[in-house]
Amino acid sequence: MWDYSETVKEYYTNPKNVGSIEDADAIGEAGALACGDALKLYLKIKDGVITDAKFQTFGCGSAVASSSMLTEMIIGKPLKEVEKITNKDIIERLGGLPPEKIHCSVMGREALEDALNNYYGYKIGEKSTDKIICNCFSVTENVIKEAVEQGAKTVKEITDLTYAGGACGRCKENIQKIIDSILGPKKINKEELTPVQFALKVNSILEKEIAPQLALDNGGLELVDIEGKNIYIKLKGTCESCPNAKSTVKNFIEKKLKELIDDEINVIEG
């Protein structure tokens, strides 16, 4: 079980400010049922001050506790102050959250922003060009770009680093676009392989796809060595003395391996 703080326990057991406000001045929403997390936030605003706030959350214990805590934090506060509240502030007030659960709490901040945007009729975040790419986890474009700069190359690596793409997956396509915009469109580089996986795959393709073709002409081949992307092979049978050996190596074997495994493969005979 999770190691929840006493405050978190209290707030999911008896959450404060649950419900809706009929004549709310602003309503904010975040998340979606499909993602397993959804939040509605209702605000009453008078003279630039939040006079009442209520919430409804579909989510786990931390999601409920953080939504409830957020309403407590904003009631009676001027909008200028409320705008500055971060997710971190909410978590601090809760006495911390288990690291795996932090993403469950970002919705509160997101719904607040949505409510304020609706209230002002423009986006408060507009000054910056940052926009949310993954709604499930409220991950913005800049966060994803940063992750790419830190070395993430695939959507999966982005998910591991930032959670983005980890729930409903709707944002995966956009994450890929961001990766492409920085690293250039994806090469035929099919997947990241460890050296052992790479060797096994090369061997399996040589055995299954290439050897049978060569065998049709009574030829054959042997895998001699693999050094990085350089693959050393030895032709056998009729291939050995075949005048077209060089073109077989480059046009058939290398082409096939490039197509199936990695664009940068170099096949060397000898």
Add this chain to the structure above:
Amino acid sequence: MNDNKNIIYLDNNATTMVDKKVVEAMIPYFTNEFGNPSSIYELAHEAHNALENSREVIKEFFGANDTREIIFTSCGTESANAAIRGVIEANPNKRHIITTKVEHPCVLNTFKDYEEKGYRVDYLNVDENGELLIDELKTLVDDDTALVAIMAANNETGAIYPYEEAAEIVKSINPNTKVFIDAVQAAGKIKLDVKNTKVDLMGISGHKFHAPKGVGAMYIKKGTIIKPYMTGGHQERALRGGTENVPYIVGMAKAAELAMNALEFENKTVKELRDRLEEGILENVKNAKLNSRTKMRVPNTTNIGFEYIEGELILLHLDKLGICASSGSACTSGSLEPSHVLRAMKTPFTSLHGSIRFSLSRYTTKEEIDFVVQNMPIVIKKLAKISPFQKELAGILGE
């Protein structure tokens, strides 16, 4: 009733309380009879005898022919790894393996491992009631198929899969393809009779039937060749090196003996209590939807989805009442994905995230079940107030 009087434990598919008789049977092998079963002197004899007597009991438990077909392991996960890796590595020329979309991670992730190594992997589907579509095997098994791994009963839904029939199909197409059955959730709940099936390997885990955690067993049919995945000494016919964990094996055998004697009770009394719980909840909680609808189910398990309410929140509120259950919701496990089993069953998103598994044992009492049935509507009513889907809930709850 378990000893912890404040707790209603309905999570027996996760793990079980160790039976007191099991603890008693184990104790001498920690103290007086601590010998290594492989040693030569008198002290070791009792340990050796205890080990072989346990093997006899576990043989019966599997419904196997011969004690030489039983290998002791450390858990269900090890049994699965030993069987799957053992078969694949013993057949290096075959590059195709088949399992189901709803296996336990100990099978799924082992298959993933081989998928990454370039193996061709096929996954059988389940239908919306949770039944496994074993007919898919007919078009999938071929000359290149080294192994088919299917669970006997699903840990999340309790669905029993027709693994005997599946094994028949596999063998009729390719008699050399090996069949491994993860029987971890079936053992102690339904009778195993492996000798009268075409199954080659089967795994069980002690802690799911009132033995301690960290001990399991594998059945390997006579004549089946596997490459030992744990190399070491000559123990367990050199198929699993390592000095046998005698006290735990003795405990598992005692638990198996008790479980065999309780099978009838399990399938009558425990089943009645499970049905009482299931019907009670479905009747009294209007947004409750039965996820495990198949008739073929182990007697102790039900999986119910509560629409528009999140599973972890339900568990936390049940926990306040001393009720222990589990959930396939993403948030409970800390993973980002909700249950792969319910997803494979195409459980709608409305109830997917609010799915709760209740799993009983022969220690569950009627009072406990009635307490849960009484309190479930109260908990759900309270939590429904928090949900943003008031309109939808009002439609269902009729308020």
